Amino acid sequence: MKKILAISALVLVLTASGYAKEKRDTIRYKTPATRAEKVKLKDELGLSRKQNKEMKAEQKEFKAKRAELEKDTALTATDRKQKLRELQSVHLQKIDSTLTPEQRVKVREMRRKKKNAG
Incomplete structure (x- = not known):
């Protein structure tokens, strides 16, 4: 159970950082x-x-x-x-x-x- 929660948290963090980078890049180069x-x-x-x-x-x-x-x-x-x-x-x-x-x-x-x- 702890492993599943840890993996879910890791996926959530990686996904969120990916979206943040994508938005920053689209602002810089429209x-x-x-x-x-x-x-x-x-x-x-x-x-x-x-x-x-x-x-x-x-x-x-x-x-x-x-x-x-x-x-x-x-x-x-x-x-x-x-x-x-x-x-x-x-x-x-x-x-x-x-x-x-x-x-x-x-x-x-x-x-x-x-x-x-x-």
């Missing part, structure tokens, strides 16, 4: 299309390691601020939307500041194409 788009962006722009590192740090900071803003229940929907636009504008400015002038031109062109396509 879809193959998203991953491919990020790789394509990096390759087309010819980002250096330093630029890539700076962009990742800025993206992480942006996501944290956005999550904090979305949790703020004191804001009305219109205020939240306005603050989100401001946050996004600052985020894009920081991203642009890490790029060279040639890369900025490419990014603007890519954004324009994406906006027109979707």
Whole structure:
């Protein structure tokens, strides 16, 4: 009886940890299309390691601020939307500041194409 309980507990722990890892992985890499788009962006722009590192740090900071803003229940929907636009504008400015002038031109062109396509 004790062996059965021990085995059941072990299976339960292993199963739970497997689900936790799966969820963490799906959050990090949402879809193959998203991953491919990020790789394509990096390759087309010819980002250096330093630029890539700076962009990742800025993206992480942006996501944290956005999550904090979305949790703020004191804001009305219109205020939240306005603050989100401001946050996004600052985020894009920081991203642009890490790029060279040639890369900025490419990014603007890519954004324009994406906006027109979707």
